[in-house]
Amino acid sequence: MPSTFLNFIGGEWVACRTSASFANVNPANVDEVVGLFQASAADDIGAAFAAAAAAQPAWAALPAPRRGEYLFKAAEILESRLASLGEEMTREEGKTLPEATAEVKRAINILRYFGGEGARQFNHQIPSERENVFCFTIRKPLGVVGLITPWNFPSAIPAWKMAPALVAGNTVVLKPASLAPLSALRIVQALEQAGVPAGVVNVVTGGGGAVGDAMLAHPALRALSFTGSTEVGNLLHEKATRRKLRVQLEMGGKNPTIVLADADLDSAAAILVNGAFFSTGQKCTACSRAIIERPIYQALVDRLIAKTRALKVGNGLEPGIEMGPAVDEAQLRTDLSYIDIAQKEGATLLCGGHRLTGGSYDKGYFIEPTIFGGVTAEMRIAQEEVFGPVLALLVADDFDDAIRLANGVKFGLSASIVSNNLSRVHQFVNRIEAGLITVNLPTAGVEYQLPFGGTKASSVGMREQGQLALDFYTESRTVYLKHTI
Numbered sequence: 001m002p003s004t005f006l007n008f009i010g011g012e013w014v015a016c017r018t019s020a021s022f023a024n025v026n027p028a029n030v031d032e033v034v035g036l037f038q039a040s041a042a043d044d045i046g047a048a049f050a051a052a053a054a055a056q057p058a059w060a061a062l063p064a065p066r067r068g069e070y071l072f073k074a075a076e077i078l079e080s081r082l083a084s085l086g087e088e089m090t091r092e093e094g095k096t097l098p099e100a101t102a103e104v105k106r107a108i109n110i111l112r113y114f115g116g117e118g119a120r121q122f123n124h125q126i127p128s129e130r131e132n133v134f135c136f137t138i139r140k141p142l143g144v145v146g147l148i149t150p151w152n153f154p155s156a157i158p159a160w161k162m163a164p165a166l167v168a169g170n171t172v173v174l175k176p177a178s179l180a181p182l183s184a185l186r187i188v189q190a191l192e193q194a195g196v197p198a199g200v201v202n203v204v205t206g207g208g209g210a211v212g213d214a215m216l217a218h219p220a221l222r223a224l225s226f227t228g229s230t231e232v233g234n235l236l237h238e239k240a241t242r243r244k245l246r247v248q249l250e251m252g253g254k255n256p257t258i259v260l261a262d263a264d265l266d267s268a269a270a271i272l273v274n275g276a277f278f279s280t281g282q283k284c285t286a287c288s289r290a291i292i293e294r295p296i297y298q299a300l301v302d303r304l305i306a307k308t309r310a311l312k313v314g315n316g317l318e319p320g321i322e323m324g325p326a327v328d329e330a331q332l333r334t335d336l337s338y339i340d341i342a343q344k345e346g347a348t349l350l351c352g353g354h355r356l357t358g359g360s361y362d363k364g365y366f367i368e369p370t371i372f373g374g375v376t377a378e379m380r381i382a383q384e385e386v387f388g389p390v391l392a393l394l395v396a397d398d399f400d401d402a403i404r405l406a407n408g409v410k411f412g413l414s415a416s417i418v419s420n421n422l423s424r425v426h427q428f429v430n431r432i433e434a435g436l437i438t439v440n441l442p443t444a445g446v447e448y449q450l451p452f453g454g455t456k457a458s459s460v461g462m463r464e465q466g467q468l469a470l471d472f473y474t475e476s477r478t479v480y481l482k483h484t485i
């Protein structure tokens with residue numbers, strides 16, 4: 001019998017009001033139910049917001065360094081369970097065990113980083129024009145914040161939203177993705193065991209539509225931080241702005257890697273394989289377009305295909321596996337449908353392109369890492385997010401053409417260049433329309449202590465992670481204090 005997991009509301013693990021539940025299935029082995037989770041509705045969200053609102057004044061009154069101590073303790077608790085949490089994540093999301101374990105470690109680092117922010121939270125002291133007047137700013141928490149997270153980083157994203165929100169003095173209501181809720185519950189459990197007061201952290205699982213609508217409509221909601229698809233993000237943006245809520249949206253991408261003619265071809269191929277296929281291409285920062293200068297196109301393609309064909313696809317719990325399954329049947333179908341669309345639009349299938357079948361592949365949603373050549377800028381495979389292991393290759397006539405192609409999409413999350421030409425690299429940094437820019441590195445693989453976020457249709461609102469993350473979760477107040485009358 002699979003375990004049943006409850007909501008966490010007001011310091012108690014509770015069933016949802018209707019007692020309905022949904023199953024979370026292992027995408028590498030659909031016979032395995034990872035757990036049953038609460039299919040919550042508006043009443044449960046109401047209870048979570050009531051608890052969060054009641055707890056917020058006392059939590060905000062606690063000195064920030066003491067709030068930070070809870071995060072340090074939770075990090076220690078998670079670290080003591082690192083191995084089992086990594087394994088659970090592989091079972092619920094499908095990414096390989098090393099990838100999953102590294103993600104839990106990242107969540108731990110995030111809790112420690114923001115625990116430390118409790119003792120920093122720097123403000124400004126600004127000189128006054130007037131005598132005996134002392135001017136400074138202070139940060140105040142917003143109140144109750146709502147957090148909605150996706151399945152692809154089921155531990156890191158809940159951590160990078162909860163940690164800054166909490167250390168700043170907010171209380172939170174979290175709705176994790178239905179395809180991978182367990183990793184988020186484990187962080188909440190660690191916060192509970194660290195002694196975080198009742199009501200400060202609340203988590204409600206359930207379908208995005210029902211739970212999300214109730215969250216957006218709740219009068220106690222002061223701000224919403226969302227990571228997920230552009231489609232859902234746009235919907236939430238409309239609702240949130242109607243209520244004049246502070247809102248932060250991190251959404252899709254169509255991230256390019258430009259490879260210039262001077263690049264080392266083996267390094268470029270390794271960077272592309274890493275960016276496009278690790279985590280099954282299911283990273284918002286994954287590379288889905290390689291833009292290659294014409295003189296090296298064929299030589300790079302040959303290396304790329306050889307490396308891609310050598311990738312080991314399978315159950316991420318098995319040693320040596322480099323790419324796990326698609327997260328569910330719907331995502332697998334999306335991947336396959338884009339493969340079909342690309343061929344119909346005239347792109348050339350260079351490798352992969354099929355669902356993997358036979359033996360243990362029949363138990364899961366496995367797909368070959370796939371590369372298309374002959375892709376032109378207007379094709380859907382060059383414009384739309386697939387969110388799977390599908391890489392489109394475009395030829396650039398020169399550097400300016402490469403920049404034009406790279407910027408010619410609605411998204412602007414991450415972008416990379418492979419080159420040793422210092423001048424070109426600087427021009428790329430200045431001209432590329434992306435929030436995350438890497439040089440001689442994959443488009444994916446960001447670190448927790450630096451700001452994270454995109455531009456154009458990829459993001460709305462302030463940055464996540466690093467010190468800038470606190471800006472979203474706090475309001476600045478300005479004080480003019482005349483100390484001698």
Ligand code: NAP
Nearest residue numbers: 150151176177178207208209212228229232250251252284
């Ligand atoms: P999604 O379908 O948009 O879901 C994200 C979250 O929103 C889930 O918790 C989902 O709940 C919830 N949701 C769905 N419909 C909702 C509604 N009407 N109201 C409120 N909440 C709703 O995205 P996903 O498939 O989980 O994640 C993949 C997407 O996330 C990709 O587009 C990827 O690029 C993006 N992503 C972006 C970043 C970034 O930082 N830019 C990072 C990671 C992922 P259910 O799970 O219950 O449906």
